[in-house]
Amino acid sequence: MSAPLYHCGIDAEPLHRYQPGGYHPLGLGDFLKAGRYQVLHKLGWGGYSTTWAAKDHKKDRYVAVKIIVSETKHKRELEVLRAMSALPRHHPGWSHVNQMLDSFTLAGPNGTHDCLVLELLGPSVADIVELYCKDDRLSASLAKSFASQAMQGLDFLACHNIGHGDIHTRNLAITVPGLESLDEKGFFERFGSPYASPVTRLDGECLMSNVPSHIVQPASSRMKDILLSSPTIKVIDFGEAFFKDSVPDTLHTPLSVRAPEVIFGDPFDCRVDMWSAGCLLFELVTGQPPFDVTMITPPLLVQQMMEFATDGLPPRWQGKWQAMQEGLSHSDEEDTYTLQGWLEEVYFDDCKHSDFTRDDIAKVGKLIERLLKFEPSLRATASDVLADAWFEQG
Numbered sequence: 221m222s223a224p225l226y227h228c229g230i231d232a233e234p235l236h237r238y239q240p241g242g243y244h245p246l247g248l249g250d251f252l253k254a255g256r257y258q259v260l261h262k263l264g265w266g267g268y269s270t271t272w273a274a275k276d277h278k279k280d281r282y283v284a285v286k287i288i289v290s291e292t293k294h295k296r297e298l299e300v301l302r303a304m305s306a307l308p309r310h311h312p313g314w315s316h317v318n319q320m321l322d323s324f325t326l327a328g329p330n331g332t333h334d335c336l337v338l339e340l341l342g343p344s345v346a347d348i349v350e351l352y353c354k355d356d357r358l359s360a361s362l363a364k365s366f367a368s369q370a371m372q373g374l375d376f377l378a379c380h381n382i383g384h385g386d387i388h389t390r391n392l393a394i395t396v397p398g399l400e401s402l403d404e405k406g407f408f409e410r411f412g413s414p415y416a417s418p419v420t421r422l423d424g425e426c427l428m429s430n431v432p433s434h435i436v437q438p439a440s441s442r443m444k445d446i447l448l449s450s451p452t453i454k455v456i457d458f459g460e461a462f463f464k465d466s467v468p469d470t471l472h473t474p475l476s477v478r479a480p481e482v483i484f485g486d487p488f489d490c491r492v493d494m495w496s497a498g499c500l501l502f503e504l505v506t507g508q509p510p511f512d513v514t515m516i517t518p519p520l521l522v523q524q525m526m527e528f529a530t531d532g533l534p535p536r537w538q539g540k541w542q543a544m545q546e547g548l549s550h551s552d553e554e555d556t557y558t559l560q561g562w563l564e565e566v567y568f569d570d571c572k573h574s575d576f577t578r579d580d581i582a583k584v585g586k587l588i589e590r591l592l593k594f595e596p597s598l599r600a601t602a603s604d605v606l607a608d609a610w611f612e613q614g
């Protein structure tokens with residue numbers, strides 16, 4: 221990799237991606253779509269996009285604008301979101317998926333970018349846990365409420381033959397109550413005042429117009445009070461989403477929640493989401509994902525999956541598994557756990573609060589077991605999960 225050309229005091233999106241094919245340079249106060257959207261704050265960034273909070277002057281509302289890098293050839297996210305916005309709204313899960321409100325293209329110095337205008341949401345569930353939760357763990361009532369809402373969102377998607385492909389706690393975000401009625405002062409009280417730092421060139425030359433003059437620190441929302449009510453959450457980020465009749469070759473779901481059929485290179489479908497949902501349920505309850513993600517490699521992960529999945533590795537994957545194991549060093553010392561044993565071990569950690577009862581944990585363990593099946597056809601569906609007695613208690 222070549223030496224960095226730019227410097228900025230804020231560690232956010234990689235500056236070298238401000239080049240043809242990459243990010244669009246945007247600044248606070250900029251207008252988009254002929255003056256309709258005005259940029260107020262930065263929400264975050266990823267490998268393929270930067271996302272901004274903006275004021276929609278035409279409809280007098282706050283929105284999120286996700287600006288995709290210009291080199292992206294596939295338009296899956298845009299197509300799935302567009303299809304979703306045309307779907308009937310009567311399903312209870314409709315209100316638990318982030319809806320697209322508008323879309324447009326933006327021609328800039330780095331190319332032509334698809335821009336998705338989305339409902340503006342607050343922090344992700346992962347952020348909430350990190351920022352506001354004692355012992356990095358949700359209360360039992362919030363864990364159950366978030367699990368139920370995520371499952372409703374997934375049920376809505378499955379009913380319409382849409383796979384999300386990237387279900388985890390960073391892709392569930394809370395809605396901001398009263399957002400519509402916030403004035404600008406109230407908006408910045410919620411999302412924090414933006415902080416930006418100038419970009420300089422290390423060779424002393426002037427910046428070109430395809431690099432922003434400043435980098436904005438992503439918003440750090442102040443929303444602890446929201447947890448005292450019953451927050452609504454929505455599934456966000458449809459960058460890996462797909463329709464049942466045009467499934468991609470593979471998915472880039474984080475390895476720790478990636479379904480085994482994707483790891484084994486098998487054909488897959490929307491049921492990948494139910495494997496990830498099993499991991500999600502475990503994390504919502506305990507505060508950590510079921511599979512140890514430190515230094516994880518596919519063979520190590522499959523080894524852990526074999527401890528927890530109750531249906532055994534399907535014969536069609538045995539050959540690949542044999543080949544994978546060649547790189548694994550066998551250690552006799554490591555403890556092995558059943559899923560239920562591991563769930564109890566993690567949850568009833570003496571140092572952390574535990575407001576679920578042992579009975580509750582036994583029940584949710586059974587539920588997670590129904591999701592963590594190697595064979596996609598054996599996995600519970602979102603509607604099966606929602607009908608489970610665990611959701612009726614408490």
Ligand SMILES: Nc1ncnc2c1ncn2[C@@H]1O[C@H](COP(=O)(O)OP(=O)(O)OP(=O)(O)O)[C@@H](O)[C@H]1O
Pocket residue numbers: 263264265266267268269270271284286318338339340341342343344390393456457458459
């Ligand atoms: N509708 C929204 N409202 C508020 N914040 C959002 C919204 N959509 C995305 N974000 C935030 O913006 C950041 C990046 O968004 P997103 O999850 O869509 O992209 P990513 O998957 O991280 O990146 P990429 O798709 O480019 O790899 C995240 O921090 C996310 O929480």
